[in-house]
Amino acid sequence: MNDSTPPRLSRESVVRAALELLDEVGIDALSTRRLAERLGVQSPTLYWHFRNKAELLAAMAEAVMQERRQQPLPAPGQSWQSWFIANAHGFRHALLGRRDGARLHAGTRPQGALFDDVEAKLGVLCAAGFEPVQAIGLLLAVSRFVVGWVLEEQAGPADDLAAGNGPDAARHPLGANGWQELAKESPDAIFDRQLRLFVAGAEGMIGQRTG
Known part of the structure; x- marks a missing residue:
């Protein structure tokens, strides 16, 4: 793994892609492997931004609330x-x-x-x-x-x-x-x-x- 975060990915872009994938395949089929494939990176790259899938899902849930902020x-x-x-x-x-x-x-x-x-x-x-x-x-x-x-x-x-x-x-x-x-x-x-x-x-x- 490199010593610096890949410049073309950000936390926001990962979450955005994850939500798009969620809408396509549903939560049961959502995986970091499929998300990495969509983003054109290796799975370990995602761990620069999220330590595990649970942390990614929590960020996705927060983003959904922010999309339609009450x-x-x-x-x-x-x-x-x-x-x-x-x-x-x-x-x-x-x-x-x-x-x-x-x-x-x-x-x-x-x-x-x-x-x-x-x-x-x-x-x-x-x-x-x-x-x-x-x-x-x-x-x-x-x-x-x-x-x-x-x-x-x-x-x-x-x-x-x-x-x-x-x-x-x-x-x-x-x-x-x-x-x-x-x-x-x-x-x-x-x-x-x-x-x-x-x-x-x-x-x-x-x-x-x-x-």
């Missing part, structure tokens, strides 16, 4: 509730924007500039009346909800709520009724309704001291 602060006059909902929608669409985006993100933690965004969001929630532990718990809960939701979206068929896929109305009338109503709505609308359950529950925590 609104860290409410717009003038915007309520914390509408800002919170908009952020969650933005997070979901960022994950949906990449093949296996939810699997890529699962298990990662904020790093780098993303900690600044987290701190700004916590500031908004604390200004609305939440204690820090409540605010960070709420962000954690909705983050895991969104990742889990998108995991299901990306793993299952696009028409999994089609009317013909639901329960039998004779045996399960309540389930069939609910299923048929959901089948009339868009995936965005269904997600939005469930997301608002978080807001409704969170509103009840304001003013309640923990511990």
